[in-house]
Amino acid sequence: MTTITQQRPASVSRRGFLRGAGIALALPWLESLPVRAAETGKLVTAPDTSKPPVRFACIYFSNGVEPVHWWARGGGASMEIGPGLKPLQPHREDIVFLRGLFNEQSVKNHSAHLGRMPNLLSGAWVSLDQNDIRVGQTMDQMLARQIGRQTAVPSLALGIEPTELRLEDGLSMIYGSSISWTTATKPATKEIYPARAFDLLVGDGKGRQLDRSILDQVLADAQSLKNLIAGSDRQKLDEYLESIRDIEKRIDRASREERLEGWKPTLSQPDMPRPQDDLPQDVPEHMQLILDLIVLAFQMDKTRIATCMLNNDLSQMNFGFLDGVQGSLHLDLTHNGRDPKLEAMYLKTNQFHVQQFAYLLDRLKAIDEGGQSLLDSSLLMFCSNLFDGDKHQADQMPIVLAGRGGGSLETGRVLDYLDRGDDNRRACSLYLSLMDRMGVCLPRFGDTDRRLADL
Numbered sequence: 001m002t003t004i005t006q007q008r009p010a011s012v013s014r015r016g017f018l019r020g021a022g023i024a025l026a027l028p029w030l031e032s033l034p035v036r037a038a039e040t041g042k043l044v045t046a047p048d049t050s051k052p053p054v055r056f057a058c059i060y061f062s063n064g065v066e067p068v069h070w071w072a073r074g075g076g077a078s079m080e081i082g083p084g085l086k087p088l089q090p091h092r093e094d095i096v097f098l099r100g101l102f103n104e105q106s107v108k109n110h111s112a113h114l115g116r117m118p119n120l121l122s123g124a125w126v127s128l129d130q131n132d133i134r135v136g137q138t139m140d141q142m143l144a145r146q147i148g149r150q151t152a153v154p155s156l157a158l159g160i161e162p163t164e165l166r167l168e169d170g171l172s173m174i175y176g177s178s179i180s181w182t183t184a185t186k187p188a189t190k191e192i193y194p195a196r197a198f199d200l201l202v203g204d205g206k207g208r209q210l211d212r213s214i215l216d217q218v219l220a221d222a223q224s225l226k227n228l229i230a231g232s233d234r235q236k237l238d239e240y241l242e243s244i245r246d247i248e249k250r251i252d253r254a255s256r257e258e259r260l261e262g263w264k265p266t267l268s269q270p271d272m273p274r275p276q277d278d279l280p281q282d283v284p285e286h287m288q289l290i291l292d293l294i295v296l297a298f299q300m301d302k303t304r305i306a307t308c309m310l311n312n313d314l315s316q317m318n319f320g321f322l323d324g325v326q327g328s329l330h331l332d333l334t335h336n337g338r339d340p341k342l343e344a345m346y347l348k349t350n351q352f353h354v355q356q357f358a359y360l361l362d363r364l365k366a367i368d369e370g371g372q373s374l375l376d377s378s379l380l381m382f383c384s385n386l387f388d389g390d391k392h393q394a395d396q397m398p399i400v401l402a403g404r405g406g407g408s409l410e411t412g413r414v415l416d417y418l419d420r421g422d423d424n425r426r427a428c429s430l431y432l433s434l435m436d437r438m439g440v441c442l443p444r445f446g447d448t449d450r451r452l453a454d455l
Contacts, residue, residue, distance in 0.1 A: 055306075056305050056306070056379045057360075059310065060308065060310060061384050063384065064390075065388070065398045069347055070084040070085065072099075073414060076092070081097070086354070087351060087354045094365070095402045096412075097414045098399040098415050099415070100417035102422075102427060103123045103397070103446075105119055105125050105447065107394050113168070113313050114176050118175040118181065118187075121140060121180065122138045122181065123445075130171055135175075136184050137184060138181045140180050141155065141182045143305050143438055144182075148304075148305065152302050156191070156293075156294065157178075158190065158306065158309070159190045159310075161192065161311055161312045168314055176312050177312045179307055179309055188307075194276075194293060198275055201293065265301040266368070266369055266370075267300045282321075283321060287356050315330045319333070322348050324344070333349055334346055334349075334389035361402055364378055364403070376404045378403035379409065381400075382402070383399045397427060426447055430455070432450070
């Protein structure tokens with residue numbers, strides 16, 4: 001049964017929504033309904049539907065980096081990058097290298113790993129009581145709450161290693177298995193099986209057929225709303241609903257002619273076969289399948305928001321498949337005590353993770369969306385919760401951005417915030433700035449109300 005977003009006249013916004021089962025229609029401006037104060041004081045213009053939408057993805061790798069190899073200098077095609085970033089050499093003009101951003105709550109937390117991991121995308125306080133799992137809603141889920149209704153799947157949470165339920169140092173490994181949190185106490189369900197993620201995307205995201213008419217699901221809402229508004233607005237609402245029905249008829253006709261007005265996805269059916277039901281046992285194959293599914297989701301416009309964990313915190317992943325890496329799990333390589341042999345293998349794992357990000361950039365850059373690439377229409381963040389993994393260093397985070405966000409982000413740059421003071425180097429300032437570019441403008445997020453300078 002459908003419901004109106006608010007039930008009392010005093011709380012229904014002039015710019016509200018009629019909601020059906022999984023869909024919402026923005027109302028026209030109705031004078032007899034009270035004004036709901038703007039959240040930011042900013043004027044937000046309607047999106048240009050003739051252009052591709054902006055997509056966001058966060059690609060996470062665990063246990064930090066080898067600092068001596070993680071650096072960038074200069075800009076554009078002449079940007080110099082450290083050995084850890086070598087696979088991004090062809091993409092220097094597509095990236096923004098960020099230095100010095102951090103989450104203050106991670107620095108304050110006494111748990112070297114699990115207290116510094118689940119708040120990666122929220123900057124929130126992390127409960128160290130094993131009976132009270134609590135972090136904060138993450139920025140990807142904030143985006144999903146605001147714009148997720150525009151696609152069949154509000155957001156995708158993907159990974160390679162399963163969500164673990166065991167305790168580590170007295171804390172739940174749910175903390176170490178989740179970077180996306182729908183609420184302060186509930187992580188987003190992470191999918192690690194490529195076949196199940198594929199099925200979610202190829203369907204409508206809810207395991208049911210989409211109803212043919214949007215209006216059929218919201219008419220009850222509209223009838224209820226009529227009792228809350230003045231007569232002049234009732235006529236306006238009727239005209240609005242009729243105009244929506246007319247648009248629906250034109251869409252049906254255009255669909256039969258294989259033509260739609262404005263922007264449409266470049267892909268209507270999957271261009272990759274359905275993966276096998278079993279979980280891939282080859283790590284590189286598994287990672288690329290998961291990244292391929294992000295590309296598919298973005299290209300088909302099934303979702304515009306995704307997170308992917310290449311491994312869990314305290315990862316038990318074995319990198320023996322890499323040439324020259326033998327006998328140690330990823331956790332052991334990152335906590336190497338500056339053993340030269342282990343450090344060399346740690347560098348190889350860093351490069352492997354960067355290689356996966358470069359693969360995603362290659363795929364997105366190769367897809368044309370009418371004069372610009374899918375990468376140009378995306379905002380991608382590649383990051384870890386720790387900097388120096390051996391030292392559990394949380395006072396800065398390794399972060400690389402890629403994509404131009406539909407023209408809202410200038411790439412080919414290095415931005416250094418390390419010496420600008422704590423208030424100017426908060427990761428949540430970055431998140432506010434990225435959400436702005438997605439059309440979600442908040443007055444505050446996490447531990448700040450400031451946007452990131454110079455971005």
